[in-house]
Amino acid sequence: MALLQIQEPGGKPAKVLHRLAVGIDLGTSNSLVSALCGTGVETLPDDNGQHLLPSVVRYSADGSPLVGYAALSGLVDDPENTVASSKRLLGKSLSELQNLPQVLPFKFDPEREETSPAISTVSGSKDPVQISADILEKLKVRAEQCLKGELEGAVITVPAYFNDAQRQQTKDAAKLAGLNVLRLLNEPTAAAVAYGLDSEDQGKVCVFDLGGGTFDVSLLSLQKGVFEVLATGGDTNLGGNDFDHALAQWILQQAGYNAELDFSERAILNQLAMDVKHQLSEQDQLEISWQDWSGTITNTEYSEICAELIKRTINTCRRVLRDASLTINDIDNIVLVGGSTRMPVIRQAVASFFSKEALTNIDPDKVVAIGAGIQADVLIGNKSSNNFLLLDVNPLSLGIETMGELVEKIIPRNTTIPVARAQEFTTFKDGQTAMSLHVVQGERELVEDCRSLARFELRGIPAMVAGAAKIRVSFQVDADGLLSVAAEELSTGKKAEIQIKPSYGLKSDLIEEMLQSSQENAQVDMELRSVKEAQLEATQLIDAIANARSSDGEILNTEELLLIEKAVETLELAMKDSSANKIRELTEDLNRISGDFASRRMDLHIGRALKGESIDEVANSSS
């Protein structure tokens, strides 16, 4: 246990060593907040004991919005000012919103630009970020009341397929709600973390998420505590509601009811269908009655009624497996997420498709939030560093340009982040006082084939001979993928740095393309790199010999001079179009031929120094 110190009376009760951090599942239909309570991470209830917060916000003319259960009635009474499923609106342009399959009952603010749509409500224009922020704020207040303290950070989950814009808007919403985002975590990853699958060495996990209105399947690959999303698939318009609808149709058919249903009849029927669905999760057979019809339904019948829907979910699983080039035998664990996975018919279908029972012992409504809470607790620093979870990887290598337009990779692709790596570089020319750093991203060996991220300069390097200066270049990628690069000249401490967001604007298909091109060109790149390196070595030697000749050329006799000149000439010629091996061979020749010259120079300098010439003069004469 934590060690306690004696406090002053009436002061803060017991020192809170524990830093408060929550996990938030910002869902399409419902949202949840979780935190470490006592022995484990649990979802936090509101004053009425409800854990789920419907993701619904109702705006009114008199100010503060209603969020959650209090806003639900607004969907019927006041649809223009009540927003549900705002998650679907994140990161979309106006025309994208107007083309959504659902008919949205609201008016969009005509003043807003195409790229930042907002809904006109009685309380003013509300954009998706603002609406999400209202939901997040409600959860934040709940957590602070429950945990009795101010939150220091939150992990918020997002669907694995969310793009940069959607992720950025989620972060913006959190900021607006006054939350410090520790990390955005992919929902399927959160679910796997909740089951502790991250503590296993490696494995493949299929996360099957069937919620109220959306369906997602994700395949994750785990390597040493790092999850990578291999493939995702799903249907943004398939969920529990569709199962209710199918059952309602069946009841109508059984009852021989042909007339149009009015609004309240439909509501009663939908409620009945939902109740039947819930009860069939508990028992295998059920008596049902609607109006003057009554009958029984079994789970077998129910699975026939929903056969089409179930088939759609299984087909998605099959497709996702194919996308990841995996078979069912590769899958080590299946995690069920979303309330609809309570249905025995779904569990059976999943188990029979994968020939394996899915993990179900955590409430499927809460599993994502719990995983986020576990991650939040780790990220805020309540756990020791040895069980620190590293869940993200950088998608492409990061490096800098070196002489010869080559790329020196500093952080290789698939390195877990956060990460910091440093490497020492040196000057290429004598007396070089500045260094230009070009930060690039990609897998290819040559700069021109990689993506340029930034350029900056380090100035004020003291003049030294080539290779004597030590410049430490450090790369740091934080948990959100933000890269900072710093260069420092070690003898003077001169520094320069820059911050970059490497993944910004990089679509996943572009990443894919960059990877593919690096694999296809690996051999060519290797050879090119080898040639460039050999050319560089040769240039350096030729430069050094030229310098030495201009200062101490008198110690060479004509014959020796000719020999060296000839070797230099041959090498220079070869550098233009020969293979790396040939260049290396000739460089070696030149090195051997000039070796005697070098040692005689050394003797000469020592001799001069002994004769009383100052070191400065020696140094000047050789530079």
Added chain:
Amino acid sequence: MALSITQNAAQHVAEQLSSRGHGLGIRVGVTTTGCSGMAYVLEFVDKLEVGDQVFEDHGVKIIVDPKSLVYIDGTEMDFVKQGVNEGFEFTNPNAKGECGCGESFSVG
């Protein structure tokens, strides 16, 4: 019902009380923390509250309010060093589980 304190812990309490200059003893209690857990309270006592129980062990007065007593009856208080940290530690026979950081506990 009783609480106990080790010789070593008693010595540290006595030292801290004397360097503070005043105080009857120390209060040991529990407070709720998080959503379900409880955390220990450890503070100096300048005046007794109604219902406070006072235990004396190794010359140190340990004061407990009756509500807390049910959760921590039988607890032994020790003073330990863990690396660079030192402080008081409780061994509570009632605690069924502790949270990761050891800050809170539950009595199940």
